Amino acid sequence: MTTPTPAPRIEQPQHPCAAQRPGTQPTLIRRSPQARAGQTQPLSEALKVGLLAFDATKTSASDVDYPVDVVTYRPDTFTLQEQRFSGQDLDPLRSYWQNAIEAAVTLADPVMQPLVWRLDNAPPAHTHYGDNDPR
Known part of the structure; x- marks a missing residue:
């Protein structure tokens, strides 16, 4: 009986580390609850979320650019797989x-209608702190 090959998953390092390849800027890799893929999340979902992020x-950041290097690890295989995506690829x-x-x-x-109504019916803005202060 053969053991099925484990699916690849996104690994988050325990401590911040810097990664750099020839021709690329150094990148800080860190744990982040906002961008962390779940342990059971399929690779396709993790890649989709990662590329969207x-x-x-x-x-929004002028120092971020292509290419995107993605490294995956298949559990218990002691091997990494690597793929580089260019701007044209994406x-x-x-x-x-x-x-x-x-x-x-x-x-x-x-969903916006109540917010627009509140804005349309908002009181006049105060341009200086204390303009309508009764003192």
Whole structure:
């Protein structure tokens, strides 16, 4: 009877470590509850979330850019697998997310209505602290 090959999973280092490859910036790898993949999360889901987080970070931080190096570990195999993704590789995914965000803005209209109403009916803003202070 053969033992099935364990599925790859995303590993989070116990302590921060720096990773650098020729031609790339040093990268700090750390544990983060916000971006941590679950132990039972399929590799496809972990990769999807990781690439979405990378894309969001790339949009807001000028020192983040392609390529994206992804390393996976198959439990109990003592081997790592590595794949580099270029910006061109990820263009279709980036376009998909952009379209999904644009659609989400429209779909949010019913949820936004009470917030817009509150803004439309908000009291005048105070430009200086204590403007309407009765002292």
